[in-house]
Amino acid sequence: MLCSLRHSIGIWRRSTNPACEFLISSYLSTILALNSPEEVPNYEPEPACALHDQSFYQNPQRFLGKNLALGRHESLEPTLIGLRKQMQECAKGGDLVGAFNAMRYMEPTVLDYNALLYRYLKSDNVSGGELVRIFERMKRFGPYPNVWTFNVLSNGFCRLGLLEDAVNMLEEMSSYGFVPSFTSLKILLNKSLSSGSYGFSCKVLSLMLHLDYPLSLQVLNRLIYSLIKVGRVSLAYDIFSMLLNKGFKPNVYTYNPILLGLCKCGQSCTALSLFFALRKKGFCHNLYSYTALVLGFCKEGLLKEAYQILEQMRNEGLKPSVVTYTIYIKFLCKYNKIDEALDIFHTLGKENKHADLVLYNVLLHALCYHNRMSEARKLVHCMEENGLLPDRFTYCALAGGLLRSGYVKRCQTLLCRILSSTSFADVVTWNIYFHSLCCDGKAREALATVNSLVEKGFTPxxxxxxxxxxxxxxxxxxxxxxxKLDQFHCDEVGPDLISFNTILSAACKQGDSSIIRRVLDRMDIEGVKLDAVSMTCLIRYFCNSGKFIESFKLLKHMICNGHKPTTLTYNVLLDCLCKKGLVINEYKLLHNFRYMGIDPDTTSYNILIHASIKKADYFTAERLLKEMYSQGVMPDAVTYASLSYGFCKEGNIAAALSLEHQMLENGVKPSVSYYNTIMDAMFRMGRLWDVFLLLSKMEIEGIQPDSISLKILNRASAKGRKKQFPNAMKVLEILMKTASNSSGLEAN
Structure with missing residues (x-):
């Protein structure tokens, strides 16, 4: 067929018409590339002068090998076909040198190069660098790449995973006036999404939009979801907004991930704007859309706004799911709104929804954290009645609550029962058990238990x-x-910064300069750098030692070296300065700290309020208390104890007692310190009957006298109250001993 074609055109050995020769060569290259099940690579082309060399015709085996040797009466067409076949065979095997040796004896066209590239990409040892060099050589020396060259290379790069080269090839193709095919772009987009190369995905998407190619909803949803997953929320939002403005019709699976991503990264207001903008355009929202908004508002502390979203869901006929309620209840607990959380929990039953184990554990953890153990036990009973068995999170929450409530032995009993079951014996549960031993003064026993468990395969x-x-x-x-830090290395668990800070903090509180030096030297050897906590400990040490100049030098060093001082850092300074009487204007000092970007907490206000009351500066104390409320900082038991101290100092015991009602309204349980202050004032004023009533009240409320209470009683006895009121003091002494014996204390 090929011979007859050349005869019909009038060409035998070599056409004198370049255009005709190009057509014939292109045709032959295309036929070979399509008919042969293989591919071809590329290299630097040599001048096609071999056809004019008579030695080529005299001894073709020397140039082409035995398989392509020509008979005496054969025409040149089979020779050209053989050359191309030789070139493609070599390219298929990854032998670019052999392929280009074959190309030396022909005038290769762009289609020959395309066949070379196509076959080479089918070989087992493709080199992206060789592909690029062939392409650059074509651009420099010819023949110039055509649209098929770009498509072959871009698809090849894509299959090889060289996405950057593939994208660059398509961009260059577009810049030269060629239009990349929709199929090539779609393949590259899917490949980039599968490999997680989302930057390239966005480039391909931009090119597709520039060429007005249709974009499938499935691909867009996949891209949006992938970008959100890796934290590229703003980029996903920008792409979505651009497509929306172009008239693209998304579905709920397109914009729900964006709503959730915005809410997770603290942009709930932007999410809310998008939510209503979509609804205005006629797009529908589902349960997950609303749940995303609830999460966003809760994360930013906007609990009222989150509840309004819940109400709106109900008004529109969408019932919040257990997951939605769990999110809201979790953040209510986080902001100490336990009673509100319990109210929401009870609404689930009214809506015929059954709480899952996660929701029970969230509530249980909050109740235990706030020492509401009786309610926690009721919740566990309710959970079991509903067919839910406690898991390790349930037991860990209960154990932690018992520890906080001071029931160390009960905590250990519970944990021993849990740890006897291998299904719950994980490192977290064991750590709580070790903590309970340490709270009971049994650190050595805890360490011995760890060593024993390690021998059995436990990994601490x-x-x-x-x-x-x-x-x-x-x-x-x-x-x-x-x-014990040396044991860390033996067990392949190296000490971390927290390990060193634990010892450093204790040494600084005790003022033990020797231990401080040893810890700092050890940190230097281990290559552990001081952080804000370490430096705060050292500031405490310098302040307690009266070395305020060194304290402020270290504070300046922290700021200059990028260690932002924390509120705790400034509280340490405040406490030391106030105790030394070096603060003249507490209110002004507080505002100076706020000017430096430090937000005072309850402890900050407590330190300054107590210092003001000690100086009888009640005006400043009142200003600080008002500002405390205005800044949303709630007073705690220490705050009320300081206020009680101020009232008692002025002899106004009634006002001090009236604080208790305010404390209970704010969810603050009166502390023993609060009662000790009032008791001391009552003793000083000779109001022994009131002391008796106060101790009875403490007994009813479960507040036991501490060592300070006993000192107050002993001091009153030493000052003659026992002689003046022997019977009353005897009753008080018996009453206090009875209460103190239950807490392990004894009066001297």
């Missing part, structure tokens, strides 16, 4: 050792705690 975490270190420190065994 750094939290395990930090818990035990804290136990040694609590028992005033700082030297021993420092020695």
């Amino acid at each position: 975490s750094v939290v395990t050792y930090n818990t035990i270190l804290k136990g040694f420190v609590r028992e005033q065994n700082i030297d021993e705690a420092l020695e």
